[in-house]
Amino acid sequence: MVNYGADEVSAIVVDIGTSSIRAGYAGDDTPKCVIPTSYGYTIDPNEPGDVPMESTEAMNGEQKVGASSSNAKLHIGQNGPSLYRSGMEVRNPMQGGLINDFTPIQPLLQHALVDNLRVDPSEHPVLVTETAWNTAANRERMAEIMFEEFKVPAFFISNSGVLTAFAAGKGTALVIDLGHTEASVTPVVDGFVLRKGLTHSSLPQFVHAHAKHLLANPAAHRQPIDLTPHQLISSKKPVEPGMQPIYTLRDDRIPGVTPTWREWYEDREVDEWIMSVAAVLDQGWNDQAAAARGPRQYEFPTGYNNMFGPERFFIGEQFFTHSPHMVQSNPNIPKTLPALIAQSLSACEPDLRTVLLANVVLCGGSSLFSGLADRLNNELSRSFAHVKIHAPGNPTERKFGGWLGGSILASLGTFQQLWVSKEEWQEHGKAIITQRCK
Amino acid sequence: MTSGASAADVRSILSLPAAGPSSGPSQRTIPALPGTKARRSKPEGISRELYALIGPSAPSLSAQIAKPKFKQKPNLGGGGKAVKEWREFKNSARGDSMRLSHWAKASSDPDAEYPFAKYNVKSQALNYSQDEYTRLLEADTAWTKEETDYLFNLVAEYDMRFYVIADRYEYPGGEPRTIEDIKDRYYSVARRLMRNRPWPSDESSKNQALQGLQYDKDREVTRKKYIASLENRTPEQIAEEEALYVEIKRLESNERRFARERDELLRTLAGVESGLASVAIATSADEEAFSSLFGDGKGNKKKRGLDLDSPVSAGPGMISLGAAPATPTRKVQSAKSAAQDALHCIHRLDSSSSQVTKAAHQPVYLRSFKMAAPKAGLAPKVHQALGELGINHTRMVMPTRENLQIHESLIEAASSLVETKKVVDKIEMELLVLQEQLKERQTGTDKKSDNMDEDDVGKTEDADGEADDADADADEDKGERATSVATSIRSNGNGRKRLKRSMSMSSVDTTATNATRTGRKRQKA
Numbered sequence A: 001m002v003n004y005g006a007d008e009v010s011a012i013v014v015d016i017g018t019s020s021i022r023a024g025y026a027g028d029d030t031p032k033c034v035i036p037t038s039y040g041y042t043i044d045p046n047e048p049g050d051v052p053m054e055s056t057e058a059m060n061g062e063q064k065v066g067a068s069s070s071n072a073k074l075h076i077g078q079n080g081p082s083l084y085r086s087g088m089e090v091r092n093p094m095q096g097g098l099i100n101d102f103t104p105i106q107p108l109l110q111h112a113l114v115d116n117l118r119v120d121p122s123e124h125p126v127l128v129t130e131t132a133w134n135t136a137a138n139r140e141r142m143a144e145i146m147f148e149e150f151k152v153p154a155f156f157i158s159n160s161g162v163l164t165a166f167a168a169g170k171g172t173a174l175v176i177d178l179g180h181t182e183a184s185v186t187p188v189v190d191g192f193v194l195r196k197g198l199t200h201s202s203l204p205q206f207v208h209a210h211a212k213h214l215l216a217n218p219a220a221h222r223q224p225i226d227l228t229p230h231q232l233i234s235s236k237k238p239v240e241p242g243m244q245p246i247y248t249l250r251d252d253r254i255p256g257v258t259p260t261w262r263e264w265y266e267d268r269e270v271d272e273w274i275m276s277v278a279a280v281l282d283q284g285w286n287d288q289a290a291a292a293r294g295p296r297q298y299e300f301p302t303g304y305n306n307m308f309g310p311e312r313f314f315i316g317e318q319f320f321t322h323s324p325h326m327v328q329s330n331p332n333i334p335k336t337l338p339a340l341i342a343q344s345l346s347a348c349e350p351d352l353r354t355v356l357l358a359n360v361v362l363c364g365g366s367s368l369f370s371g372l373a374d375r376l377n378n379e380l381s382r383s384f385a386h387v388k389i390h391a392p393g394n395p396t397e398r399k400f401g402g403w404l405g406g407s408i409l410a411s412l413g414t415f416q417q418l419w420v421s422k423e424e425w426q427e428h429g430k431a432i433i434t435q436r437c438k
Numbered sequence B: 001m002t003s004g005a006s007a008a009d010v011r012s013i014l015s016l017p018a019a020g021p022s023s024g025p026s027q028r029t030i031p032a033l034p035g036t037k038a039r040r041s042k043p044e045g046i047s048r049e050l051y052a053l054i055g056p057s058a059p060s061l062s063a064q065i066a067k068p069k070f071k072q073k074p075n076l077g078g079g080g081k082a083v084k085e086w087r088e089f090k091n092s093a094r095g096d097s098m099r100l101s102h103w104a105k106a107s108s109d110p111d112a113e114y115p116f117a118k119y120n121v122k123s124q125a126l127n128y129s130q131d132e133y134t135r136l137l138e139a140d141t142a143w144t145k146e147e148t149d150y151l152f153n154l155v156a157e158y159d160m161r162f163y164v165i166a167d168r169y170e171y172p173g174g175e176p177r178t179i180e181d182i183k184d185r186y187y188s189v190a191r192r193l194m195r196n197r198p199w200p201s202d203e204s205s206k207n208q209a210l211q212g213l214q215y216d217k218d219r220e221v222t223r224k225k226y227i228a229s230l231e232n233r234t235p236e237q238i239a240e241e242e243a244l245y246v247e248i249k250r251l252e253s254n255e256r257r258f259a260r261e262r263d264e265l266l267r268t269l270a271g272v273e274s275g276l277a278s279v280a281i282a283t284s285a286d287e288e289a290f291s292s293l294f295g296d297g298k299g300n301k302k303k304r305g306l307d308l309d310s311p312v313s314a315g316p317g318m319i320s321l322g323a324a325p326a327t328p329t330r331k332v333q334s335a336k337s338a339a340q341d342a343l344h345c346i347h348r349l350d351s352s353s354s355q356v357t358k359a360a361h362q363p364v365y366l367r368s369f370k371m372a373a374p375k376a377g378l379a380p381k382v383h384q385a386l387g388e389l390g391i392n393h394t395r396m397v398m399p400t401r402e403n404l405q406i407h408e409s410l411i412e413a414a415s416s417l418v419e420t421k422k423v424v425d426k427i428e429m430e431l432l433v434l435q436e437q438l439k440e441r442q443t444g445t446d447k448k449s450d451n452m453d454e455d456d457v458g459k460t461e462d463a464d465g466e467a468d469d470a471d472a473d474a475d476e477d478k479g480e481r482a483t484s485v486a487t488s489i490r491s492n493g494n495g496r497k498r499l500k501r502s503m504s505m506s507s508v509d510t511t512a513t514n515a516t517r518t519g520r521k522r523q524k525a
Helices: A051-060 A105-117 A136-149 A160-167 A203-216 A259-276 A287-292 A311-317 A324-329 A337-346 A350-357 A372-383 A395-399 A401-410 A413-417 A422-428 A431-436 B007-013 B036-040 B048-057 B061-066 B130-137 B145-157 B162-168 B179-196 B203-212 B217-231 B235-270 B277-283 B288-295 B298-313 B316-320 B326-344 B379-388 B401-441 B447-463 B465-470 B472-492 B495-524
Strands: A012-016 A020-025 A033-036 A039-043 A062-064 A072-075 A089-091 A126-130 A154-159 A173-178 A183-189 A199-201 A233-237 A246-249 A296-299 A305-308 A360-363 B084-090 B099-105
Touching: A012 A105, A012 A401, A020 A105, A020 A401, A033 A105, A089 A259, A105 A136, A126 A136, A126 A160, A126 A401, A136 A154, A136 A422, A136 A431, A154 A160, A154 A401, A160 A173, A160 A183, A160 A360, A160 A401, A173 A337, A173 A350, A183 A337, A183 A350, A199 A337, A203 A259, A203 A311, A259 A296, A337 A350, A337 A372, A350 B217, A360 A372, A360 A395, A360 A401, A395 A401, A422 A431, B130 B145, B130 B179, B145 B162, B145 B179, B162 B179, B179 B203, B179 B217, B379 B401
Parallel strands: A012 A126, A126 A154, A173 A360
Antiparallel strands: A012 A020, A020 A033, A039 A072, A039 A089, A062 A072, A173 A183, A183 A199, A233 A246, A296 A305, B084 B099
């Protein structure tokens, strides 16, 4: 037991990301519960009284929100926003990688811990992750929710960059985290983030928007693509590639569709397309290379299908280069990956650069973009000597790197002294969080 | 089953009393044997029914057959199931009274120390009092007391991880500090405190500890600048550097090849070791290329190499004379290389072993294998000479190192004697021939040249007097070789004299260089 330094105290690790919330026991290698962070809510004008519906759907994470909107009903979890509900709006509490709206956080965590993990939070210490640019107010609010509403016995908040480095088995690393909306480069030295070297931009969001723009607008060889989700389609007929889709809409549902739900679902369709078709060339943009890789077929929910050739590589290119006219037209364009890395390294001590470059850790769901790791390796080794990228081949490790590191950290015997206990919370108040969690 | 049941079974089932002798005439009585008791306790491994059938006369083996012995299960971890329980524990590394729970062996002591608490070690934070600050530390005006306090708190908080400290360093209202500023302040304060505080142990350990706190800010800044400049090289500059490096490597290997080739030529033609250090290096690993490149200076070495070669290359006459005078040249050589060795702190093994350059690795051997043997051509004569002196040189009772050295020098002396004798004989023969020729040509004699030649012969005969009788049969060769030798001598003029002169000159030369070298060395020292 002492040999590998682990001591299980049945801690729970919670990793809140923009696309999903991960929760599970410390010491596991995968989070037991992964639910979307986005949630749906419906406003019921005549006070929710349909008791039988409630009892069956309680499993699916339907909660009531107290304070802000007394009669709003939340739809959380796997069957939350993704199901069609008349008049359901979809929201995401995260913005720029940070928790922007704390109102739904409690129900979301309630759903993850109580409904999915089926634990009593008051019996388990909880470790929560945060981004490196999290504000002190945010983490204190998080601690407050944990201590006051979930009555946890102990709490700790740790940086996801550091945890990702731990998950890769490194104490010193340059963590490149490509999340759902935010791309960040975090230099970690001896388990501490170098805040001056931290850089982040909303690059993945930009890439996503770019892909959506590309699909929704007419191209030289095809018409704009209709991204109507399958929830709204009653029937469709197979068509030849590139032909106009033949489908009928569910007219009964159309009136109940809210713009936010439609947008959320269309984003999902774009994500699906990116995941299955888009890729990045391993050696910079090259028309011939893009053409040589061959097109790939993809079918949308409407039945429209087509072969996607060079344009599928054009999407991935946005991670690395922005075309000059796009930079001109858009002054707030997020920094590309090489720019982020260069900026981060230049802010670090020269002595550290070689060490950091020898320990580059790539993680985050967007880093699973096809060919991205190879391209990044090529880009880096072109400008720096002795670069070594650690990119786990296992998608779970890549996606949940931060959670995994938290799982490792919270199950260490030597970590158990670091928890902020309820007693300390009551004695010192919010200040203890910043003091303990460096 | 019923068919197998005996009367006793039936009785026991019906709970009848045991059959007595009076139970009935039909009943076969079982005699009360002394083994009844044993029968009642049936042996292990036999079913009750079977035992009832076969009775106590069961073969003793059956017990073993019925119960096969399996291989014993491995005993992993020493014994039994570990009973564990979910138990609260007290972590002494925590400052509060929170009690977390974990699985622990039920048998373990519930009040035992938490096994991970011992890892909670704090590095010793350096501190100073107000008095010490005013006395010692106020000199540095760039830092206020408050800021120094702030710095020392950070250092304690982050366990002297200066990269992190420099990152988190945000003193309100203070000027921005680089990592060098921070380190410089910390170490200078630490040094001053240590110097002025009472030290528990001796002075040397204090100096050592002070050494550990040494920090040269300017040097660090320069070093950092250097690293930055290394990073800022353009790809062209890097390529140029690479090309230069490759060029150096190439030149170096050329140099080594030349040296090796020359060495080989010398060895095959003159049978001489060049004694070039670079040749030895060439056979060893590539890393030493650097030392040969930067350590000594290439040109210098090359020059010295030529210098060494000169006495050898000056004597083509020796080659025409055969391998005979090889020994004296080698001696000159070794005298010279000894000087060089001393200069370069090279320690050579004894000459016999240094002759073998190719065998880098020598397996284990008996020293008696290394007994010197005379050259094949001279062997019989050397044998004979030693035999006349009553020495058996092929066998040695005690082949110790010293004995071998003595033996080797003996063999060498003997063979050089034989060789000298041969040369003397040849010269004498030539003289005879020349005299005969002179007599034939003219009866009038040229006295001058005759005298000189006779002088020479006399000298050599004096020197080799002892060997004369040993080499009695060497004269047999005279007749055969005389003519050929005579022609070679004629073409050379008086080669022997020239050889002598060059030898003496080279020896003078070496002593001179020796002297200057040692002189130089002394100056250095």
